[in-house]
Amino acid sequence: MATETHTDRAETDRTAASQQSEPRRRSRLGRLVRTGVRTAVGLAVYATVVRPRLLRLGATRSEATAALPGDALNPTATFEATNGITISAPAEAVWPWLVQLGQDRGGFYSYELLENLAGLDIHNADDLVPAWQDLAVGDTIRLAPADHPAVTDEAGYLRVALADPDRALVLRTDDDPPTWTWAFVLAPVDRTSCRLLVRSRIAVESPAGRAGAVALEPFSTLLTMGMLRGIRRRAEREWAD
Incomplete structure (x- = not known):
């Protein structure tokens, strides 16, 4: 019991x-x-x-949807971003800052501290350097040091596909068709100001690659807008002088 x-x-x-x-x-x-x-x-x-x-921060809707130089190089692009800024200086005053882009040249005029946290060893120029003003189709623009541990040599640079003074600079990866094109396009507003557009087009096939590309978009936009503001500041200062 x-x-x-x-x-x-x-x-x-x-x-x-x-x-x-x-x-x-x-x-x-x-x-x-x-x-x-x-x-x-x-x-x-x-x-x-x-x-x-x-993906179109700083650009108008018509700018974001317009065909720009370099688009045809990357017909299979799965991602596209177009950002822009108005600069109170003519295109010919902005162009010299574009042609000195590069990790081992004038830098990228963006957030140097953030870039160098990744070991990119970038130093943004505040002046125009004559030695960096000669840029031609076929030249390379370094994105990272050749000895960067996380970057293969092929991924560490872009090649100049188009250099149309005062109008457009287009960079591309070496593969064919390129997996990435990066275009800088100048459009006059009037005699003393212009628009600078930056378009990035990337072709990514794998699901993991696409997820990674989407995840990096906010950071990429941050750096791109920083670069646009950095170019504007330098070009307007030089033009005013």
Whole structure:
């Protein structure tokens, strides 16, 4: 009889424990569901609202959809970003800053500290250097040092595909067709100002590569806008002098 009483009590305890744990399980499930819903909503907002604006930050809708020099080089591009800025200086005053782009030349006029945290050894020039003003089709523009541990030599530079003074500079990777084209396009606004557009087109096939490209877009836009502002500041200062 005592055994039966003990067994009944144990069963009662298990039932009570189960009843107490059920609300906790439901609470955890509810939190997971809410987190999933918030994540899904956040991703949807980013994909439909934030990302499209990010990919054309500083550019008008017509600029972002217009055909630009270099587009035809990369017909299989899966990602495209077009950013822009107005510069209170004519195109001929901006062009010299573009032709000195390069890790081992005038830098990229962006956030030097961030770039060098990645070991890129970039030093942005604040002056025009005559030795860097000769740039021709076929020349290479380094993105990273040749001995950078995380960058293969082929990935460490871009080649000049087009150098149209005061109008367009187009860089590309060496593969054919190129997996990346980077175009800098100048368009006059009036006699003393112009628009500078930067278009990046990337062809990525693998799902992992595409996910990585999307993840890097905010950082890439940050650096691109920093570069545009850096070029504007230097060109306007030089033009005013």
